[in-house]
Amino acid sequence: MRVEQESLAVGKPRASTSIVIGGIVVGFLDFLDASIFFPLYYGIGFTDVWHGPASGLIGRDAARAGGWDTALLGILLHFLVALCIAAVYYGASRLIPYMVRYPVRSGIVFGVAANFVMQYVVIPLSAIGKVPAWPPLGHFLNNVIGHALLVGLPLALIVRYSAGQNGPSER
DSSP: OHHHHHHTOOOOOOHIIIIIIHHHHHHHHHHHHHHHHHHHHHOOOHHHHHHHHHHHHHOHHHHHHTHHHHHHHHHHHHHHHHHHHHHHHHHHHHHOTHHHHSHHHHHHHHHHHHHHHIIIIIHHHSTTOOOOSSOOHHHHHHHHHHHIIIIIHHHHHHHHHHHHHTOOOOO
8 A cells, every 4th residue: 555655646746837838738629629629510610619719708799790800819818718727727736636646537527627617607707698508419518528538637647747747745
């Protein structure tokens, strides 16, 4: 048992590695998912996808009217949110060592939780306002599975890696 505990000892994750690299990586993975899935599922264009995040700041009509400029704003906001999600995971991992020791479990749970917070707290409080209680099944599954595997899991693995690079922590 002692050997198993020692093998699970890791250092404290580095903020720069965890937040910046984690935010960029998960932002890019989620960007690819949204850029591919939503046009195929809904038959919309690339810019339409990215008007969504922009509409959270400036409203739907202004986002749609802005063309490429507001699509780029949406992409920028998307990456800003990814950095914020990385910062939340990093901060939580400093308080809850389990998240560093068991990154697969923690990352998947965190990714699903992050999705629900975005869908049912952040978006309703934004300029988008009320959203449907449950989106179509394909959309829902893509959100939940995508955030578990493309956001939470890679972020948790990056935090674990950065903690390992920082050496074992003191008990």
